[in-house]
Amino acid sequence: MSHETALSLENDGYQAIVFTPWPAPGPLLLQSRRGSFMQGRFPELVDAAAQLPDGLVLDGELVVWAEGQMSFEVLQRRVVFGGRTAARLPKEMPAHFIAFDLLQLAGQELLHVPYGERRAQLEQLFTDHGLSAPWTxxxxxxxxxxAGEWPTSWTQVPGDEGLVNRGSGQRYLPGARALYKVRRRNATEL
Incomplete structure (x- = not known):
């Protein structure tokens, strides 16, 4: 088993899990890390579910772009507002789902599969299905x-919070228990 580590960006959003139906047809479900279902607040993701295969479970980060950068404040508004405001926000400030792990594919659970293999399958999923926005x-x-160049080169805008380090041989562990996060720190000289 390889002990290589993989580095990825930590984004300024909500960690969430996307579920596509299996085996019967049904709606996409979007669940927060704390267990709340949020698909009603993000109808643009539900509408884009046709790009995704059935029986899929993705772990990732829910983000919203506003004024050229990821905005946690706008993301929070998307979760809280109802009525006409909630109906308007998906068009004005659409959400994106940044996938970083694959937990199930075609109804087959992958939780005990080493991360390196899950990541390879996730990359193949994006290639095979030509996934594009709002799926990233x-x-x-x-x-x-x-990885050290990413905070400026990947997004070209603020919104990342640092790097996440995952072991390629580890099985999936819910939450952040299996991750080592290195937060970015900004300093200003006065």
Missing amino acids: LCPETTDVAT
């Missing part, structure tokens, strides 16, 4: 120098 594949590398 979180960039990943094993090269520390490349």
